[in-house]
Amino acid sequence: MLGIIGCGWMGLRVARALKEDYVVRATVTTAAKVDALSREGIEGTVVQFPENCMEAYDPAWEYAPLADCLLITVPFSSRTPEALLLNRFGNLLHFTGPFHKQVFLTSSIGIYPRIAAEIEEEGLNDALLDPSILSVERLVKRYYPQVNILRLGGLMGDDRILSKYKITGLAEPVNHVHYKDVCRVIKCMMHEGVTGATYNVVAPLHPSKEEVVGSQRGLPGPFEAVSAGRVISSEKLVRELNFVFSYPDPRFFHL
Template identity: 45%
Template structure:
């Protein structure tokens, strides 16, 4: 059985782990000893680790289980929106001390938030990883890394109707967490490396259309034009031949 490490066992990390734990042995990091104890009690080998955005007096100690891992999935925030470039550099330095010179299959969970707020359709070619500081820093250290730019994380207890939402006529770029797990499984099975993919559901209805569907408003107002940016997953579908389990954000709540 392959061994997979998940750095950052939060909302997404936990759901990825639950989706693949029947096929892979899971190792994880979390930020509190209470959560680590809880995971260890469930059979998940967990340690406490956080990656501050300042320079440490001594290098971060390397993860002891690293040499036994086949795959590593990084879910902690690595973006300029979470901190400035210098702080981001420090965070990635601390992370790289923790994972050393890992040579196995590696995944970085990035975000579609890297794309500018312009009303157009975006593919990966519109913004190469070299122009995104966090992605570039990680790729420079780990050339094999796969970068997945995730849309808004949805499914389980996350639905748009539960949030205060503005710009209701703008398109959503959402992804169901089960499709993230499905894409990861496909890439692991294929041994994929060095890829950059947008990961959003195939359809991009407006926020109003999604909320109406989730509130079971059958005759909700249909907008003539859906505004805003749309992040396309065409490359992923073409190269991986992946079939989305949840292609329509209006139906995430039905399944």
């Protein structure tokens, strides 16, 4: 059984990708989302994790002890105050309770500073990392030392294409990932029994925003060269898992 905590946009796509191989149980925030999951053949439970208290969550999730793997896809970012995030995730961890099998936390490359450099998982001083995102990662790791932390790039695919959004800095490189590759990474790591890993999950090619938008709109170019900017490396993921991206180039995610 796969338990998905916070089955939103990404969690739903993971559930769809894995439901043929695993019984999937998920938590969502509204009854309407339970109905939507039910139409996918997935049982959902309505849960909202409070941000203003930190106490044992009652009742604990009945499916957690039965699961072979937990996937935590509750969104978090620096836009939410750190204290509220820690309360939210503290309540979440009370809800899931002790668990000694595989755990995944979908984090974000938002943890990294916006500097013109190639950035890997290790090598930066913690003082340069976003404190809110880092605090959540550390909290989950204290509770579940075996957690796999996946720092996702900008999630794209299906209804998410860059040209739909208001963007600036057109010459800057993108750090995007197609959701299908995220699903494949999770499936691969589950199959291999990987624990305690931290990976950047970002497509290996980094064209400019202008190139991506131009491709999506069918514009002929030429486009200006990519300027210096932040490039998030997925080399560790590729090397350690022997992973090959199905969607390596964000210019063609929409095809």
